[in-house]
Amino acid sequence: MNSCSSPCDASTLVPAARRADRERDRRLAALVQLLGDESDFVWERIRPEIAREGRRAAALLRRETQSQDARARSRARTLLAELDRSAVVRRLVGYASREKIELETALFLLARYRAPALDPRPFQRALDSMAAELVERGRRTQDELERVRLIPRYLGVELGFGGSAGEFHNPDNVHLPRVIEKRTGMPLSLCAVYLFVARRMGLRGGVLPLPGHVMLRLWAGPTGIIFDPYHKGQERTERECRRYVEQNRMRFDASMLREANDRTLFKRQLLNLTRSAEKRGLKREIDDLALVLHALEARTAATARGAGPTRGARS
DSSP: OOOOSSSOOOOGGOOOOHHHHHHHHHHHHHHGGGGGGEEEEEHHHHHHHHHHTGGGGGHHHHHHHTOOHHHHHHHHHHHHEEEEHHHHHHHHHHHTTOOOOOOOHHHHHHHHHHTTTTOOOOHEEEEEEEHHHHHHTTTTTOHHHHHHHHHHHHHHHISSOOOOSOTTGGGGTSSHHHHHHHHEOHHHEEEEEEEEEEEEEOOOOOOEETSSSOOEEEETTTEEEEEEEEGGEEOOOHHHHHHHHHHHTTTOOHHHHHHHGGHHHHHHHHHHHHHHHHHHTTTHHHHHHHHHHHHHHHHHHHEEEOOOOOTTTOO
């Protein structure tokens, strides 16, 4: 056993990194103790410093939410919410960087930006239940087109899924769980509900990326039927879709009637949420969504160049 040839200071036996960690913890604790300070200047200075510590600060902040000081409690909760959102953004960026995007997974993950503790399983079970009901009803007919038409009758007419009568860009009209709960939303969110139910039934379908108002095409064998979930599943023709584009003074392109892939639709939903944040003046949310969009576009560009999956990415 080695021994010190001269008197040893116990601190020299502690690795430098551990000493640095202890000093960092002491400084963080001191910053958290300032949460109750009456000065807004102090709050604005310590807020980013505590946030930079990430999950390291979480335990101290949770303890501070039980403080007798109302100001400290409120600020601790604010910081914890910011840490949760930052964690969700990291997950979104990671998912957007994957070679393959599944729209349902992406939209439930996006909903966690609004509610980080969201459990998607109850909403997935709701979609399962809708699909099971439609499969049961479909057993009563041999007509494939009739089975497809059961979907808008059940979802749009019977359950009432349709366009929101309130503020169009409210985030509740974008986030999938809220749309399932209140049965109203933006065109893309409603198309997603129809599409996820149809996929569970084993039907083929896709979203048509018309500008400003996407629609859904479902297939019965070789025949495709276009539905407008925003208007309770009304049937539309390709001619009507083209007329809609031209009436809104936009140039029609044949690609608007080709089904978009899940990556393209996820990007469109991110842009919908970004517009909502812009209307509400939420700069932090705009910046967070920009990070996810950048990751999504970078992966798209890499794929277009013929690059393989990024290291560690899973399809």
